[in-house]
Amino acid sequence: xxxxxxxxxxxxxxxxxxxxxxxxxxxxxxxxxxxxxxxxxxxxxxxxxxxxxxxxxxxxxxxxxxxxxxxxxxxxxxxxxxxxxxxxxxxxxxxxxxxxxxxxxxxxxxxxxxxxxxxxxxxxxxxxxxxxxxxxxxxxxxxxxxxxxxxxxxxxxxxxxxxxxxxxxxxxxxxxxxxxxxxxxxxxxxxxxxxxxxxxxxxxxxxxxxxxxxxxxxxxxxxxxxxxxxxxxxxxxxxxxxxxxxxxxxxxxxxxxxxxxxxxxxxxxxxxxxxxxxxxxxxxxxxxxxxxxxxxxxxxxxxxxxxxxxxxxxxxxxxxxxxxxxxxxxxxxxxxxxxxxxxxxxxxxxxxxxxxxxxxxxxxxxxxxxxxxxxxxxxxxxxxxxxx
Amino acid sequence: xxxxxxxxxxxxxxxxxxxxxxxxxxxxxxxxxxxxxxxxxxxxxxxxxxxxxxxxxxxxxxxxxxxxxxxxxxxxxxxxxxxxxxxxxxxxxxxxxxxxxxxxxxxxxxxxxxxxxxxxxxxxxxxxxxxxxxxxxxxxxxxxxxxxxxxxxxxxxxxxxxxxxxxxxxxxxxxxxxxxxxxxxxxxxxxxxxxxxxxxxxxxxxxxxxxxxxxxxxxxxxxxxxxxxxxxxxxxxxxx
Numbered sequence: 092x093x094x095x096x097x098x099x100x101x102x103x104x105x106x107x108x109x110x111x112x113x114x115x116x117x118x119x120x121x122x123x124x125x126x127x128x129x130x131x132x133x134x135x136x137x138x139x140x141x142x143x144x145x146x147x148x149x150x151x152x153x154x155x156x157x158x159x160x161x162x163x164x165x166x167x168x169x170x171x172x173x174x175x176x177x178x179x180x181x182x183x184x185x186x187x188x189x190x191x192x193x194x195x196x197x198x199x200x201x202x203x204x205x206x207x208x209x210x211x212x213x214x215x216x217x218x219x220x221x222x223x224x225x226x227x228x229x230x231x232x233x234x235x236x237x238x239x240x241x242x243x244x245x246x247x248x249x250x251x252x253x254x255x256x257x258x259x260x261x262x263x264x265x266x267x268x269x270x271x272x273x274x275x276x277x278x279x280x281x282x283x284x285x286x287x288x289x290x291x292x293x294x295x296x297x298x299x300x301x302x303x304x305x306x307x308x309x310x311x312x313x314x315x316x317x318x319x320x321x322x323x324x325x326x327x328x329x330x331x332x333x334x335x336x337x338x339x340x341x342x343x344x345x346x347x348x349x350x351x352x353x354x355x356x357x358x359x360x361x362x363x364x365x366x367x368x369x370x371x372x373x374x375x376x377x378x379x380x381x382x383x384x385x386x387x388x389x390x391x392x393x394x395x396x397x398x399x400x401x402x403x404x405x406x407x408x409x410x411x412x413x414x415x416x417x418x419x420x421x422x423x424x425x426x427x428x429x430x431x432x433x434x435x436x437x438x439x440x441x442x443x444x445x446x447x448x449x450x451x452x453x454x455x456x457x458x459x460x461x462x463x464x465x466x467x468x469x470x471x472x473x474x475x476x477x478x479x
Numbered sequence: 480x481x482x483x484x485x486x487x488x489x490x491x492x493x494x495x496x497x498x499x500x501x502x503x504x505x506x507x508x509x510x511x512x513x514x515x516x517x518x519x520x521x522x523x524x525x526x527x528x529x530x531x532x533x534x535x536x537x538x539x540x541x542x543x544x545x546x547x548x549x550x551x552x553x554x555x556x557x558x559x560x561x562x563x564x565x566x567x568x569x570x571x572x573x574x575x576x577x578x579x580x581x582x583x584x585x586x587x588x589x590x591x592x593x594x595x596x597x598x599x600x601x602x603x604x605x606x607x608x609x610x611x612x613x614x615x616x617x618x619x620x621x622x623x624x625x626x627x628x629x630x631x632x633x634x635x636x637x638x639x640x641x642x643x644x645x646x647x648x649x650x651x652x653x654x655x656x657x658x659x660x661x662x663x664x665x666x667x668x669x670x671x672x673x674x675x676x677x678x679x680x681x682x683x684x685x686x687x688x689x690x691x692x693x694x695x696x697x698x699x700x701x702x703x704x705x706x707x708x709x710x711x712x713x714x715x716x717x718x719x
Contacts, residue, residue, distance in 0.1 A: 117516040123565050123580070123638035153634075153642035209638050240640075269635055269643060271575045301575045308650025324632075328644040328651050362650075 121206035122180045127151045127213050129176040130158045140166035142220070142440040145383075145390040151213075152322055154240075154265060157197075157258065158215045161339070161441070168193040168217040180205030193217040220441070221252035222341060223475070230349075230447070230471040232293045235283055237276060243268055244279040247293070247316065259318050259338045266326040266333065267312045270303035280314035280451070284467050288350040288420050292469030295451035297356070297372070297460045310364045311462055313455025317448040319392075331395035331456055337381065337444030342475035343433050344445060347378045347408035348424040349471035352416045356463030374413035374466040375453040376423065378473070380406040382437070383444040395456040398446065405431045405443065413453070413466065420469075447471065496719065497537045499673075501551070501683060503713020505529035508557045509589050509624070509693050511703035520562040522584065527556035531711050536719075537601050545601040547611055555591040555709050560584060565638065567702050568628075570655055580638050581653070583631010583645060591661075591707065592621040595687075597669055609673040615687060617665045624661055624693075628653040660698040665691045665707070673715060685711040 131148040134140045140162050141147055149158055162168065172190040177183050183202045185191065191198045197216035204210065234248040234256055244264035248256035262281040267274070276282055284292035295314025304310060307327055318338050325332035355372040381403045385391050393401050399409075406427040437443065449468050452460025506529065511518075533551030540546060562584055569578040599613030628645055629652035635641045645652050667689040675681035689707035694700075 116514055116519070119519060120516045120565055124634065125639060126642075154640075204638065211639050265641065269633075269641075270577050272577070273575055302572045303570065303575060303577050306654045307652070323635075323641045324644055326643055327653075328646045 121204075122178055123204050123206050123209055124178040125181045125202040125204040125209050125211045126153060126178050127158065127175045127183070127200070127202060127211075128178070130160075130173050130215065132160065132171065132173045139163070140168075143384075143442065144388065146441065148390075152320060152324070154323055156211065156213050158213055160215075160217045161220050162217050164219045166217070166219075171217055173215055175200070177202050178204065220341070223252045226342075226475045226477045228473040228475065230473070231290060232283075232287065232469060232471075233290050235291070238265070238268075241268065241272070243272065243274070244276055245282050249318075260316055261319050261321040261334075262314075262316050263312060263321055263326075263333070265321055265323050266330075267298065267300065267304075269323075269326065271298075271301045280312045281316055282314075284469070287467070287469035289470050292467055293449065295374070295449060295466040295468070297452045297455060297462055297464040299462050305364065308362055309458050310362065311360065311452070311455065311458050311460055313450050313452035313460055313464075314466065315448070315450045315455065316468075318446045319444075330458075334395045334398075334456070335392045336379065336395075336398045336446040336448065337383065337393060338446070339383065339441040340380065340443055340445035341438055341441060342478075343438065344378065344380055344406065344408070344427050344473055344475050346424065346426050346474035347447070347472075348422065348474070349376075350420045350422050350469050351376060351410070351413065352418065352420055352465075352467040353413050354418075354465045355415060356461040356465070359461045360459070362458035370459075371414075372461040372464040373453045374464070375410075375448065375450040376413055376466075376468070377407065377409035378425075378427070378445065378447045379404055380427065380443055380445050382431075383442060392444070393446075398448070405429065405433065420467075445473075447473070492538070495539055497539070497717060498719030499535045499537070499549075500716045500718055501531070501533050501535065501713055502715075503531040503553075503683065503685070503711040505531050505553060505555060505709045505711040507555065507707070507709030508559060509555070509591075509689075509705045509707045511705055515703055517563050517566045518561055519564050521559060522562060523558075523560035523586075525558040525560075527554070527558055527590075529554045529556055529709070529711075531713065533595070535597070539603070543603050545603060547597065547599040547601050547613070549597050551595040551597065553593055553595060553711070555589075555593065555707050557587070557589045560586045563631075569700050570653075571700070577653075579633040579635050579640065579643075581628050581631060581633050581645075583628060585626060585628050587624070587626035589693075590621070590623040591619050593617040593619050593665075599669065599671075606678075607675050611669070611671040611673065611685075613669065615667055615669050617667075619661065619663045619665065622661045622663075623656075623658050625654075625656040625658065627655065655700075657694065657698070657700065660694045660700075662691060662693060662695050665689055665693070667691065667707070675715075675717070679717050681715045681717070683711075683713055683715045687711070 170190040171193045175187040197214040247260040251257045284294040297313045300312045319336040353374045358366040359370040406429045408425040408427045410423045451466040531553035535549030537547045566581045595617040597615040599611040602610045669687040671685035673683045692704040
């Protein structure tokens with residue numbers, strides 16, 4: 092009897108301990124991501140289709156789903172065969188490298204993850220580069236909408252020469268969304284100004300980035316808007332690299348003008364939220380033209396850390412002292428200061444990038460500024476040299 | 480029943496009760512039951528100052544069986560570093576939240592100073608060996624759970640969302656602190672073995688498996704419920 096007791100107790104004990112130790116590592120899950128990371132095309136006669144070799148390869152950002160190849164007016168795209176680098180293990184349909192007729196509509200591609208649970212659709216198009224026929228390009232900020240993924244923050248569209256809307260304006264709003272998703276659209280750093288100088292304008296307010304942002308040494312988010320791309324992949328690790336300034340531009344800019352209002356807030360704080368009573372916040376409004384490739388012809392983009400200092404800069408127009416305007420619209424009208432000669436061939440072949448930048452805190456990229464500082468901008472004009 | 484009769488009963492009850500003091504060291508972790516496939520690799524497991532001390536009383540009920548009740552004060556701390564893939568997290572702070580799927584490394588540090596009351600059945604094989612099993616109830620006098628996700632990337636919301644890289648430095652990683660979400664009152668099940676090599680001195684090994692989730696049920700950051708699972712070894716002294 093006693094032996095029986097012993098045996099039962101030992102079995103129960105052993106079973107319990109064995110059950111506990113079955114928590115071991117399982118097989119690696121299949122990849123769940125389904126991105127197009129790169130799109131490129133190989134053409135036998137580059138000059139017949141593209142303005143330059145860099146336009147044949149597109150690095151696709153993780154939050155983008157439109158891929159646009161910019162091509163010459165007379166390029167034949169009836170059997171255009173783009174190739175794609177996608178997430179390892181994912182599949183793409185139609186196949187990478189398959190030829191399609193891109194002459195009328197974009198072609199839609201679907202990428203499905205290795206685990207089969209996720210998919211993303213991308214549209215790929217071949218656009219003829221439209222050229223402005225006038226020497227003055229208007230930026231009136233009348234075309235905006237809430238972001239298509241989350242409907243939380245505003246995005247702006249520029250008007251292209253053919254009257255269609257472009258995606259060339261970028262903001263850091265997406266970065267703010269990561270840690271402040273519950274904010275209303277008008278509580279983001281960059282939002283629509285209903286009563287602008289003329290129709291709608293853009294309003295920029297330096298915001299507190301929330302305790303999640305502050306915990307990452309990024310306590311404030313200045314409102315910004317710029318021609319270029321916001322590459323969210325760097326938003327935490329290298330925030331200055333998240334602002335990829337500039338879009339290819341084929342005219343020679345001469346003058347940068349528009350209207351603004353500014354109101355600095357206080358206290359002025361640094362990235363540790365330490366107050367600096369001696370400093371007063373200021374806004375920033377500027378435009379830069381730069382050479383968009385290095386000496387070997389490789390693509391080159393200017394970021395938050397070199398947009399005003401790079402050797403590749405050709406011309407700058409910057410509004411000096413964006414300070415308190417006491418609620419009045421103040422006009423600005425700045426001539427581009429050229430540091431280098433323009434090469435007309437390179438200009439025609441998309442060898443220069445242009446950016447326009449607005450920020451509610453001049454040192455916002457370093458997370459220095461005053462929460463509440465407000466910049467308003469409207470009716471921006473870019474005057475370019477008349478073509479002969 | 481007369482008063483002195485009750486007192487007599489109490490004295491009779493305690494006459495054959497045995498008393499033990501314990502001093503031990505715990506090793507273990509606060510972990511999901513059944514390792515999710517998203518956790519790929521344990522990079523580091525750093526031993527913590529997990530001392531445990533306390534006293535138990537055993538009331539024999541028959542030749543082999545008895546009942547144990549005690550009070551222990553112990554630390555169940557953990558510091559691990561693991562590699563994860565597609566690990567879903569949602570962090571809420573000050574009304575704002577951040578949700579995403581993380582692939583990379585995670586460093587977690589937990590501290591739990593607890594008062595624990597075990598109530599166990601005891602099976603005595605002989606004077607040397609005893610087996611104990613039964614529930615325990617804990618109150619966390621002091622606790623913490625913090626850490627950071629680093630050297631990896633988050634996909635915002637789900638695997639199709641924007642990709643954001645995280646680095647290793649303080650301002651490049653995803654720091655978290657879930658101290659306020661820890662359940663203060665916990666319970667679980669324990670099994671243990673006592674071996675006495677003299678009449679007074681012995682060694683023991685206990686295994687305590689938390690059955691109440693480590694975090695409050697309102698805590699949604701992690702998909703898996705975490706349970707404190709710890710083993711303790713130590714020396715025991717019979718004082719009665």
